Amino acid sequence: TQLLEQSPQFLSIQEGENLTVYCNSSSVFSSLQWYRQEPGEGPVLLVTVVTGGEVKKLKRLTFQFGDARKDSSLHITAAQPGDTGLYLCAGKAGNNRKLIWGLGTSLAVNP
C-alpha cells in the first residue's frame, strides 16, 4: 500500500511564528503537490514539485521535495491568520494513475 504520512495532524500557533509540515512515504513519487483548503471550499493547489531536491517558494511558503522523491516539506515563515486552513499533500507514485493523499494538517494561526 502506498501511503503518504503527513505530520503534524494539528497545529495551533501564534501569528508571526514559523512552522513546518512534513509529508513522508516509503514510495518514490513522480510528482507531489500541496493544497490548502478553507472551510466550505474545495482544496486549492499551491504548488507541484517534480524534481528531487527541488525547492519552490510562494511568498512566505517554501516547499521542498526530497532528493529521493519520497518526502516533502512545507515551511511557512511568519505565519498570519490568513494561513489558517487544512494543508494536504498528494502525489502520484510509479504507474499509479490515482492521487495518493496525506491525512492533512489542520493549521490555526491565532492573532
Place this chain on the structure above:
Amino acid sequence: SAVISQKPSRDICQRGTSLTIQCQVDSQVTMMFWYRQQPGQSLTLIATANQGSEATYESGFVIDKFPISRPNLTFSTLTVSNMSPEDSSIYLCSVEHRMNTEAFFGQGTRLTVV
C-alpha cells in the same frame, strides 16, 4: 486551471432519500473524480467517472449506493442513494490537468442526513 461548478453547495436530507450532486467543468477533461471528506480530514476517493462507460469504484464503494453519470467530457453527477446519517459528509468533484498530475476541485457539497 479549470473552473468547476458543483451544486448544491449544501443540503439537509431525510434518511432513506437520495441526493444527486452535479459537477460542471468549463473545459473538456478526461479524468473526473468524486471524493468524500469528513470536515478537517483528508480525502477518500469514491470513484473515477468515465465518459462513455461505467464508473470505476474504489474499495468500499458500490454503484448501487453511489451511482455516477458522465454523459460528456464536461459534466458528471454523483447520487447518494438511500441515505443514512453515516453518509453525512462533504462530497467533492475533481478534475485533473497537466498530464494528469494536478487536481482541481469544486467547492464541495456538504450533506447532512437526519
